[in-house]
Amino acid sequence: MGSPLISVTDLHELLGSGPGSVTVLDVRYRMGGPPGRPEFEQGHIPRAAYVDLDADLAAPPGDGGRHPLPETGDFEAAMRAVGVRDDRPVVVYDDWTGLAAGRAWWLLRYHGHPDVRVLDGAWSAWVEAGGEVQTGAVLPSRGDFSARPGQMPVVEAEDVLGVAVLVDARAPERFRGEVEPVDPVAGHIPGAVNVPTGTNLRVDGRFRSAAELQALYAAAGVDGTESVAAYCGSGVTAAHDVIAMELAGIRAALYPGSWSGWITDPSRPIA
Structure with a gap:
């Protein structure tokens, strides 16, 4: 790949x-x-x-x-x-x-x-870069994509706490539980480390180099030698961290439910 x-x-x-x-x-x-x-x-x-x-x-x-x-x-x-x-x-x-x-x-x-x-x-x-820009609606020709799920690793709620390194991709203040602008409960999953998606990028909005990303994630305790999974608020932006870790040579699973799914069960612990 x-x-x-x-x-x-x-x-x-x-x-x-x-x-x-x-x-x-x-x-x-x-x-x-x-x-x-x-x-x-x-x-x-x-x-x-x-x-x-x-x-x-x-x-x-x-x-x-x-x-x-x-x-x-x-x-x-x-x-x-x-x-x-x-x-x-x-x-x-x-x-x-x-x-x-x-x-x-x-x-x-x-x-x-x-x-x-x-x-x-x-x-x-x-x-x-001066790329050509098209306007208006687009009616694409129909594709033939055949979906075969399961080709990227996922973890579900019952397995999250067993992951060796759990990466929270949200902003630091949301991770710490100081603010929560979207979900009804603030905080994070116990044991998670915080690598906000914004830190994956250079100032020009492009991803950092592989070496820079390796250092960034290593500083958070992520080196790919143990099981790794990422989550965010609703499972969307965590994919950004999955991409960054792939660039760094780390294969990470996604917790699709993420924080908004985790908090639907009040018996689950919150940090």
């Missing part, structure tokens, strides 16, 4: 190879922000198709948290509708430093797509 990232230059070259060379997915989403589709239609990477995170990349909220994993059939249908094919590489991007695109990357990898990458630097990197 190659890098989980692709540069603006490499994506530009892929797009120049012809209409069937790559499937580009635009996952505009910001927690508490405006809907993504209008922003997509105002400007997007040529031939990109819009993916709605809430509708296409998650099941309805419930005991599994605010963004449970979608049912396999629903996800397969959503990806086919935006043109994803088994034999064609996929590039995903957003305007949220890769936090939403990471969810699409993880789900496609989890469901067996062999070649999925996140645009390093996101939409802003494309614009800053």
Whole structure:
């Protein structure tokens, strides 16, 4: 498996190879922000198709948290509708430093797509590089993606406390329980260490080098020699830490329910 990232230059070259060379997915989403589709239609990477995170990349909220994993059939249908094919590489991007695109990357990898990458630097990197911008709605040709779940490691609530190193990807103040702007209970899962997603990036919004990420996670006690899992508020942005750890040579599982799922059972401990 190659890098989980692709540069603006490499994506530009892929797009120049012809209409069937790559499937580009635009996952505009910001927690508490405006809907993504209008922003997509105002400007997007040529031939990109819009993916709605809430509708296409998650099941309805419930005991599994605010963004449970979608049912396999629903996800397969959503990806086919935006043109994803088994034999064609996929590039995903957003305007949220890769936090939403990471969810699409993880789900496609989890469901067996062999070649999925996140645009390093996101939409802003494309614009800053002078990349062509397309406007309006897009009607992609139908894909043939076949979902085969289980290709990325996951842990469920009953297994979380048995993970050797549990990484919390949320902001430090949320991890410490000082504030909680989204969920009804503040705090973190006992034993977790905090590596906020923002620390994965350089000041230009691109991911740090592999060596820098290795040092970042090693400082938090994550070196890949023991079992590792990541979580966040609802299982979306934790994929950003999974990507960072993959770049650092660490294979990490995802706890999809994350904090919002953990707190649905009052018997579970909270730190």
